[in-house]
Amino acid sequence: MIEAxxxxxxxxxxxxxxxxxxxxxxxxxxxxIVFADFIExxxxxxxxxxxAERMNHHPEWANVYNRVDILLTxxxxxxxxxxxxxxxxxxxxxxxx
Amino acid sequence: MIEAxxxxxxxxxxxxxxxxxxxxxxxxxxxxIVFADFIExxxxxxxxxxxAERMNHHPEWANVYNRVDILLTxxxxxxxxxxxxxxxxxxxxxxxx
Numbered sequence: 001m002i003e004a005x006x007x008x009x010x011x012x013x014x015x016x017x018x019x020x021x022x023x024x025x026x027x028x029x030x031x032x033i034v035f036a037d038f039i040e041x042x043x044x045x046x047x048x049x050x051x052a053e054r055m056n057h058h059p060e061w062a063n064v065y066n067r068v069d070i071l072l073t074x075x076x077x078x079x080x081x082x083x084x085x086x087x088x089x090x091x092x093x094x095x096x097x
Numbered sequence: 098m099i100e101a102x103x104x105x106x107x108x109x110x111x112x113x114x115x116x117x118x119x120x121x122x123x124x125x126x127x128x129x130i131v132f133a134d135f136i137e138x139x140x141x142x143x144x145x146x147x148x149a150e151r152m153n154h155h156p157e158w159a160n161v162y163n164r165v166d167i168l169l170t171x172x173x174x175x176x177x178x179x180x181x182x183x184x185x186x187x188x189x190x191x192x193x194x
Contacts, residue, residue: 038146038149038150038155039150042143042146042150045142046139046143049135049139052135053135053136053139058135058161058162060159060160060161061159061160062157062158062159062160063157063158063159064155064157065155
């Protein structure tokens, strides 16, 4: 069982993820990324998919052509957990490449 | 410019796609597919992505773990076009494999 972040941990984590918005209703973080085209968008998704499978922690996401909307939360924890922060950091690193 | 389907063509096409629902508000077709796990779901998405790029016709889709929700419509046509039907048939063929 993964534990949700405490209030202080959540605040710290969100400060470190300026590209992400906090969805308070779901205690999730969201980020929308717009790429040049579908090839870049799906290439990004493929990289994230491999990391997600390795981490055994999967995003909720949607794609329309060059746009990818991502939502991270931990169902087992009922909200944000350290896994989401780790995943968000991994996603940011891929986007920055 | 791709032309939208006529009423008769749309009715015929939908009859041939029993796994798909018609979203009348958007004149789109939708299908939800549930796989065994994320590996199968994303493997499916990868096959569809390659076909989408080859056809230059891309789905609107969302994924949560083993579930994939797909919506097909043709923005340039303002609704369903023959491309959506062709894409839906290709997706059905992949799912049946």
